[in-house]
Amino acid sequence: MNNTLPKAIGITGGIGSGKSTIARILQSMGYPIYYADKRAKILMNSDESLVQDIISLFGNEVYKNQELNRPYLANIVFNDSVKLQELNNLVHPAVATDFKKWTSSQTTNFVFKEAAILFEIGSHKELDYNILVTAPVEERIKRTMARDKTTREAVLDRMKNQWADQQKIPLADFIIDNGGCVLVIPQVLEIINSLKKKVDNFIIQ
Numbered sequence: 338m339n340n341t342l343p344k345a346i347g348i349t350g351g352i353g354s355g356k357s358t359i360a361r362i363l364q365s366m367g368y369p370i371y372y373a374d375k376r377a378k379i380l381m382n383s384d385e386s387l388v389q390d391i392i393s394l395f396g397n398e399v400y401k402n403q404e405l406n407r408p409y410l411a412n413i414v415f416n417d418s419v420k421l422q423e424l425n426n427l428v429h430p431a432v433a434t435d436f437k438k439w440t441s442s443q444t445t446n447f448v449f450k451e452a453a454i455l456f457e458i459g460s461h462k463e464l465d466y467n468i469l470v471t472a473p474v475e476e477r478i479k480r481t482m483a484r485d486k487t488t489r490e491a492v493l494d495r496m497k498n499q500w501a502d503q504q505k506i507p508l509a510d511f512i513i514d515n516g517g518c519v520l521v522i523p524q525v526l527e528i529i530n531s532l533k534k535k536v537d538n539f540i541i542q
Contacts, residue, residue, distance in 0.1 A: 343369075343448045344536055345440055345463075349455040350470030351499050352492065353477030353484075355515040359470050360451040362525050369443045371436055373452035380431050381405050387431045394423055421498060425458050433463060446536050454498075456505045466535075468528060469509035471502050472516045 350356040364370045380387055382405055391399055399410055414421040440448050455461040481492045511528045515521055
């Protein structure tokens with residue numbers, strides 16, 4: 338029986354880097370994954386305190402038929418970096434609380450938190466280790482355009498709200514090259530082995 342909280346490891350990377358792919362690989366290995374962006378969307382509809390804070394900041398129009406009006410909100414925050422930061426300042430604490438509650442219910446030695454922005458909002462400091470997934474910018478743009486059926490300009494606009502890899506690399510404990518030239522799974526296994534060495538009394542998955 339593991340009576341201590343699991344070590345929490347962040348998985349992040351710029352849009353199109355493939356961080357979700359890495360998370361799915363880890364999940365297939367039996368590790369619990371907390372998908373922060375998905376949970377944030379749920380909390381923005383279900384957490385009453387957060388809902389009220391969002392209404393106070395953006396007005397009643399931000400909810401329609403008791404559901405978050407995502408196009409309305411996106412139109413505001415993606416054109417106003419200050420409003421985006423204010424939204425993050427509301428959502429991040431709610432997600433952090435939810436993640437801690439989720440973590441306390443897990444029985445493995447490691448849990449992983451997949452999130453688009455960890456370093457940008459400082460939440461990497463709340464985690465034990467952080468993994469950065471990287472890929473060349475042009476490859477990320479191509480992947481995102483194909484995945485989201487969107488334009489290059491739209492992808493570049495979304496990239497503006499994220500740090501460049503050069504800013505994030507010094508803050509990462511582990512880096513995965515997902516540019517397509519290096520096999521990913523051996524890199525994941527190497528990180529897992531490194532984490533096992535860092536944690537005493539590791540529970541075999």
